[in-house]
Amino acid sequence: MSQESVPFDVFTAMCPSREVLEHVTSRWGVLTLAALSSEPARFGELRRRVDGISEKMLSQTLKALEGDGLVDRRVHSTLPPHVEYVLTPAGQQVAEAVQALIVSLYGVMPDVMRVRDGV
């Protein structure tokens, strides 16, 4: 698990990793990845897990993550259609990091609120 040098640098504007970073850290990307890390889910279930997301944005977010190879879309052509979204192995790696980030925020929330309230 050494931190070897990689041919990518997110600090450089033109690096392709920037685009993936923006998908992952987009408003709904973070929450969608985290919502999928517990277990796969269908469209409707995801909408319920990620409170406040619209159909449009969920659809758009899933497409972006799928295009990044982080999410797998599994279609069962039945009637009514049954579609399930699953994290790819790559997606699981990223989702775990996202989860850790969220947890780190929780740990910090009390401080945040103290600062906000000037206590």
Added chain:
Amino acid sequence: MSQESVPFDVFTAMCPSREVLEHVTSRWGVLTLAALSSEPARFGELRRRVDGISEKMLSQTLKALEGDGLVDRRVHSTLPPHVEYVLTPAGQQVAEAVQALIVSLYGVMPDVMRVRDGV
């Protein structure tokens, strides 16, 4: 390091942790936090580290992170003015998680590019 239950839930639209999450995962928030995690920096130095950021957005991002208690702004009232931005202990926790997220993306980039290119 147990994952105990906390009174925050980022999946709920009204949870105050959402706002902090959005600051941290904003387009420039991620990069600014990561840029500060190596070592404190001044305004101009940050601009150089985070390739592509505008003065306006750097200023705005730093203010948000400062308001969240993640960044400390240290002013030395000299001429010319000398201002240094430092991560708070809380900010270091979050910045580490952000760093880990970025590294996880690097590990995934080859897959991403394979998917994109359809190889």
Added chain:
DNA sequence: CTGTATCCGTAGGGATACTG
């Protein structure tokens, strides 16, 4: 159920000029 299509407002963000 699982989405797409359309309309539309807002605010995120870039460029530039200016100040202490």
Added chain:
DNA sequence: CAGTATCCCTACGGATACAG
């Protein structure tokens, strides 16, 4: 050096209606 102030634009994202 370290920002603020403006102008301005577009693209993110919400609401609604419709489709397979």
